[in-house]
Amino acid sequence: MCSDLPVLPMDSTHRHRPTPEVIGSCHAGVAGTDPRCDGPMIRRYRFGSITVTTLCDGHFALAAHDILRGGHAPLDAMLGQARLGNVVPSHVNAFLIDDGEHRALIDVGAGDLQDDTLGHVRARLEAAGHGVDDIDTILLTHLHPDHIGGLTRHGEAVFPRATVHVAGDEARFWMGESARDDVDASVVATFAHARTILRPYMDDGRYRTFEPDATWYGYLGAEALAGHTPGHTGYRLRVDTGDIIFCGDLFHVAGVQLADPSVTVRYDSHPAQAHAVREAFLARTCARGDLVAAAHAPFPGIGSVGRDARGYAWIPLSD
Numbered sequence: 001m002c003s004d005l006p007v008l009p010m011d012s013t014h015r016h017r018p019t020p021e022v023i024g025s026c027h028a029g030v031a032g033t034d035p036r037c038d039g040p041m042i043r044r045y046r047f048g049s050i051t052v053t054t055l056c057d058g059h060f061a062l063a064a065h066d067i068l069r070g071g072h073a074p075l076d077a078m079l080g081q082a083r084l085g086n087v088v089p090s091h092v093n094a095f096l097i098d099d100g101e102h103r104a105l106i107d108v109g110a111g112d113l114q115d116d117t118l119g120h121v122r123a124r125l126e127a128a129g130h131g132v133d134d135i136d137t138i139l140l141t142h143l144h145p146d147h148i149g150g151l152t153r154h155g156e157a158v159f160p161r162a163t164v165h166v167a168g169d170e171a172r173f174w175m176g177e178s179a180r181d182d183v184d185a186s187v188v189a190t191f192a193h194a195r196t197i198l199r200p201y202m203d204d205g206r207y208r209t210f211e212p213d214a215t216w217y218g219y220l221g222a223e224a225l226a227g228h229t230p231g232h233t234g235y236r237l238r239v240d241t242g243d244i245i246f247c248g249d250l251f252h253v254a255g256v257q258l259a260d261p262s263v264t265v266r267y268d269s270h271p272a273q274a275h276a277v278r279e280a281f282l283a284r285t286c287a288r289g290d291l292v293a294a295a296h297a298p299f300p301g302i303g304s305v306g307r308d309a310r311g312y313a314w315i316p317l318s319d
Contacts, residue, residue: 042128043300047239050099053128054300057092057109058118064088071263081310082255092146093301094121095246095293097237102217104137106235106246107295111149113193121150122158135162137216141248142229143174143194144187157200164201168209170231187267225250227274244291250278252296254314282312
């Protein structure tokens with residue numbers, strides 16, 4: 001059992017873990033199908049009246065010794081315990097929430113901002129039976145390129161009807177210039193990318209910032225998870241049987257960072273805060289029995305948090 005939990009900003013009452021009905025899996029039929037995904041690129045789950053679809057944008061190779069920092073044991077030992085090598089294939093997942101009337105995307109993948117192993121969210125969405133004009137709401141966990149690049153192509157908005165929502169602290173940080181010297185060199189380009197990618201939506205009046213208590217549709221609420229970036233935000237989906245938390249980049253290598261939450265990544269804006277937020281999140285999520293949808297968990301990116309001899313552990317949602 002988990003104990004010594006922090007006070008939650010939202011209802012902290014334990015709820016049973018949601019049990020979905022798996023209603024479809026399929027290959028997206030995109031040229032260059034991701035070889036790192038052993039199975040389908042799209043997976044749908046139904047939670048009562050709400051359908052959640054995981055859309056695999058692709059993968060990138062994460063070099064653990066270049067990216068991971070800290071920890072209570074040597075990194076090679078932690079990787080070995082997690083049965084991982086130095087190069088970890090990291091999936092990039094986006095999530096579609098569909099209540100039959102509204103369709104919201106949580107993150108949109110890398111578009112053409114990164115490797116050609118990424119950038120497939122639009123194709124996955126279409127293979128799942130939705131056009132880009134079906135999306136009315138886009139909720140961004142943060143403004144790193146692998147989460148926002150799919151918003152535009154050749155300077156034009158990809159989603160013609162959607163309003164894009166970004167946490168106020170996140171927008172203020174990346175849309176300015178004063179903090180350029182405070183971030184790792186690997187993410188400095190985010191300052192330019194954020195302005196360029198969001199501009200078409202701003203020009204069309206389809207861009208909004210929000211504060212931590214924001215809600216959408218009565219069942220979806222923002223949950224501040226700052227540390228990875230200044231306004232890094234999760235989204236809590238309340239369904240009849242429990243909660244699902246879309247946690248963005250709370251962790252990048254589940255097998256290491258759940259076993260030892262003190263392991264950070266080089267592009268965390270505030271590593272100590274990222275560690276503290278991850279530790280608290282894992283404790284309360286484990287205790288509550290929430291499902292977790294993570295941007296960089298192995299596809300389909302939905303599971304739960306349990307305990308084992310090493311610490312916390314990622315438990316994939318079974319089909």
